[in-house]
Amino acid sequence: xxxxxxxxxxxxxxxxxxxxxxxxxxxxxxxxxxxxxxxxxxxxxxxxxxxxxxxxxxxxxxxxxxxxxxxxxxxxxxxxxxxxxxxxxxxxxxxxxxxxxxxxxxxxxxxxxxxxxxxxxxxxx
Numbered sequence: 252x253x254x255x256x257x258x259x260x261x262x263x264x265x266x267x268x269x270x271x272x273x274x275x276x277x278x279x280x281x282x283x284x285x286x287x288x289x290x291x292x293x294x295x296x297x298x299x300x301x302x303x304x305x306x307x308x309x310x311x312x313x314x315x316x317x318x319x320x321x322x323x324x325x326x327x328x329x330x331x332x333x334x335x336x337x338x339x340x341x342x343x344x345x346x347x348x349x350x351x352x353x354x355x356x357x358x359x360x361x362x363x364x365x366x367x368x369x370x371x372x373x374x375x376x
Contacts, residue, residue, distance in 0.1 A: 256282055257356045259364060267294035267353040268329035271322045281331035281355045289333035290361060294353035296372060299326045301340055301347045310336065334361035341366055348372045 258264040269279040275291040276282050283292050295301075302313050302324060312330070315323035324330055329350065338361055340346040349370050358367070 256280065258352050259354045259356055259359055259367065260351070261356065262352070264355060265350070265352040267331050267350065271324070271328055271330070272320075273329060273331045275331065277320055281353060281358075283355055283357055290335065290357055291331040291333055292355035292358040293332045293334050293337045293362065293367070294329060294350040295332050295337065295347040295370075296329050296350070297324050297326060297332075297347050298345070300345045302326070304340055304343060304345045305336060308336075308339070334358045338362050338366075341370070346370050 256264045264280060266279045267273050267281050272279060274280050274282055275284070275287040281292045281294050283290055297312065305312050312324045315321065332347070334357070337346055347370070349367050349372065351367060351371050354367065
């Protein structure tokens, strides 16, 4: 039996997005493994400001790259973002909103829970 993947609250992680299909494993979840050096573990809703910031930092998330099964993102899309990129955007004041229940527990190795909570789209009761 497969082990449950846990979110930042230590509970079973919710899906992030299936359209566009996100995740390191392109399974709709912010799962990770030893090959995911970017730690794509923060489920967020991207904004134009964040996309411009990421492009300025050398990571163009707007342009489709079909050879990598990447559709290109637009404002409002949900995406499993690299934790360190989210932290960098947070420090620059352009961090996108996050879906806490869909963030992998590994996100807490890079980002403070309080910072994620400040940018939450919704919270567990």
